[in-house]
């Protein structure tokens with residue numbers, strides 16, 4: 381606290397990102413980064429973009445990238461908004477579409493940035509409890525509200541809802557914006573983007589951070605009706621007109637062009653997930669069915685917090701949330717096959733020691 385802080389700043393409870401410790405080299409399975417490097421073509425495009433043009437501002441409208449994403453998803457560039465990571469874009473969306481006094485709905489167990497954005501913008505929210513099995517209760521998203529946001533697949537559970545469920549939420553909430561945060565959609569789910577044409581209240585948000593191995597480049601994008609995109613633009617241009625730099629724009633365009641690399645690496649992650657789930661179930665773990673690049677797991681005898689600490693001692697970082705309902709679960713990102721081998725070996729040792 382400082383007396384120099386505004387009242388708003390004093391009232392904030394910021395999001396706490398997953399740890400990025402520097403004390404030694406860990407196997408990092410705690411922030412859902414992709415274990416594979418970005419496409420070599422992306423790296424080449426980024427190198428090419430590091431030239432004397434950097435003295436010039438980048439395009440404030442990011443037309444080339446928006447055109448490229450539009451083509452990829454069968455939309456027009458007027459239906460695309462790009463941002464400095466989807467986190468930035470989600471913050472802009474809270475400003476653009478939600479009002480104080482009418483609560484925004486999101487699940488009780490979900491991406492913990494949502495309440496942070498709501499507090500920053502003075503927007504009320506109401507938590508919708510997930511079912512016992514962590515599935516999203518579609519029918520509970522029809523009460524009086526000022527907007528809706530949820531990830532699909534959900535985080536940190538990895539649980540996916542089918543398009544029909546999302547469509548029913550869109551229909552019951554035609555007067556408000558429904559944001560579907562698809563940070564993990566490329567790991568086995570079907571995108572809601574196909575419904576953008578039919579539902580003017582749908583905003584689909586995706587990122588290059590997970591499935592395109594570009595968390596360090598900071599590029600996210602939103603897809604929706606032109607009116608929604610214009611709303612986001614108004615807010616963006618009231619804060620920072622140049623959210624994406626020349627380097628990020630060059631790399632992001634190339635990431636959409638190298639489709640083959642994208643397919644290969646996401647498929648590898650999906651296969652590794654399958655194998656990891658099998659191995660974990662064999663040593664007694666409960667694994668929530670996941671369509672994401674992470675899994676949410678618990679063990680019947682050894683507590684999640686013990687597992688987290690002992691894994692860290694063995695050089696493997698996973699994510700532990702000290703929160704109601706999920707404090708006996710670990711969220712484990714899917715790494716390379718050898719990362720997961722090390723994780724499983726460390727875990728087996730811990731559980732074996734516990735038994736004797």
Ligand SMILES: *Cc1c(COP(=O)(O)O)cnc(C)c1O
Pocket residue numbers: 412464465466467468491531535561563586587588589595598599600
């Ligand atoms: C990782 C993640 C994001 C943020 O991604 P960036 O584009 O890196 O800001 C957004 N939503 C969810 C649910 C995520 O897990």
